[in-house]
Amino acid sequence: MAQVKALACRLPTETEVPLARWSCPELAVELASRGITGPISASTVRRWLREDAIKPWQHRSWIFITDPDFQVKAERALDLYARTWQGVPLGADEYVISADEKTSIQARCRCHPTLAPGRARAMRVNHTYGRGGALAYLAAYDVHRAKVFGRTEARTGIDPFMNLVAQVMSQEPYAGAKRVFWVVDNGSSHRGQKAADRLTAAFPNAVLVHTPVHASWLNQVEIYFSVVQRKVVSPNDFTDLAQVRDRLRAFEDRYNATAQPFQWKFTTSDLDGLLARLDRHTSDHQEESSLRLAA
Structure with a gap:
């Protein structure tokens, strides 16, 4: 055995x-x-x-941390979620926005009408469809007020992202706020110091805060996108892109009417523990690889 x-x-x-x-x-x-x-x-x-819980038919993917400033960047985002910046509590006139893009939402027009569920019968969606194009959905989520601001664009990029920023920053309470922190990942639309400078030049009270590379899970708007995927996009059955836009706008209104802030429980202490475990895992992996090569 x-x-x-x-x-x-x-x-x-x-x-x-x-x-x-x-x-x-x-x-x-x-x-x-x-x-x-x-x-x-x-x-x-x-x-x-x-007997030993061995399941070789299963697998999980993983990735090494490649961002040399991973901990510093992650702590900034986590501190903002806890309403703290550089060790100082945020004021009542300071806000935290989590933003990103959901790319390529397609309009798939089914060749036969979708059938509603019935007794002992699931909803039925025809497999064959016609392609009606695709669009990008950009969203900004106020972390502590649980409010979503969204828009659709033909594609992602710097201009579409800045359109989203302008949509939020041109209205109160953000226009007159002391500071509005924008938590984003490292996508090309808002990557690096140039993006931070561009944001501040357009809106002096806006501060761009990047999550670490390969750490979009630290961006709370991704939770909202997962809700959209489950409740709006799947199954994908739209006659055209106009219907996609209308459905997304209507869902935003529905969501904002009852939304509560996400119960974000991952703290900087949890981050320390995670990084310690990853360090041990990396060391064990490297040791195992060395032993295999030696053998």
């Missing part, structure tokens, strides 16, 4: 088997062909692996 688990804990390619990952039936065949066991069923293999 130990040999069975040992094989399951190796990548198939390491044993010259042309598979991306093991399944229980494939393991059963391989074990028998190698003479490790006699003929064996997939259910038996699954039962043995279950």
